[in-house]
Amino acid sequence: MKLNTKTRYGLRAIIEIAMNSSEHGVLQKDIAQTQNISNKYLDQIIAELKSADLIVNTGGKKSGYKLNGDPKKITAYTVFKAFNSSLQLIDCLSNNECCKTKLCAAQQFWCGLNDHIITYLQSKTLHDLVQEQSKIQKNNDLVMFYI
Amino acid sequence: MKLNTKTRYGLRAIIEIAMNSSEHGVLQKDIAQTQNISNKYLDQIIAELKSADLIVNTGGKKSGYKLNGDPKKITAYTVFKAFNSSLQLIDCLSNNECCKTKLCAAQQFWCGLNDHIITYLQSKTLHDLVQEQSKIQKNNDLVMFYI
DNA sequence: TTTGTATCCTACTAATCCGATAGGATAATA
């Protein structure tokens, strides 16, 4: 069970965009630099965020990206789905061969885990993450100041 | 994010063993049949359960497998670890490059998900699963009776 | 208008992982 890198990078990227959405927007190449991701690879990640309508490029090429919508309404699950279509820990969750008919305790158990994970992903909004991130950064600045 | 089949099959197999541990034990080939898993493939799964000390083959070849220990003390996480060494949704959880130093909100978030999943896995014991399974089977029998 | 630069879009590749099969050794039972 592993999270793919696109989801990881994607969340980091959209947090950075969300943190600067009030201003002019963020350039892709700047994200690549601060997040230390190959700009070419970020190409694909940005593209997926855009096609999921999570970000917009407001004024042409050099205007930078902004969040498309209220950060309090965009959850981590929304971001997750932009890169994973949906969460299915085990295949038989999609067809109705099991789980729905509740054939065995094991599958019920994995179904429960699936729901559990989705609930967690839905519980955090981009607004929450932005707040946490700025707290972290303030802390870092403080430490830097004392050193 | 996917669960591998060994973990899926493994849990189903150990539930079946746990359900018959009081009696004579369960033969591998019988598990293969009832769970509809290739017996050759089950070879590997049983081997991993054994090397994790979760099951034992008490009296030689034809005696069948039994649970090694109290089903109330064996959690789903224990079974999971027999097939996955440990849960690390993202790589940097293992090295201390992040998460411990709390560099970014995204990684804290994934850490949290990781813990969340482990908590869920630890919350269910084999005893719970056995009870659920027998309830399901009783229900099925009842339905069969009325048909 | 030209040049540079950022985004956009598609294809590709190398590597890794994974599910499953195969073959044969070992040991217990009949």
Add this chain to the structure above:
DNA sequence: TATTATCCTATCGGATTAGTAGGATACAAA
């Protein structure tokens, strides 16, 4: 002795994935 179940290792095809590459497009500054 013959059979059968477990044990053990090797292998293979396929799928996925992280990341690279190349070039098209479009905008802005010179």
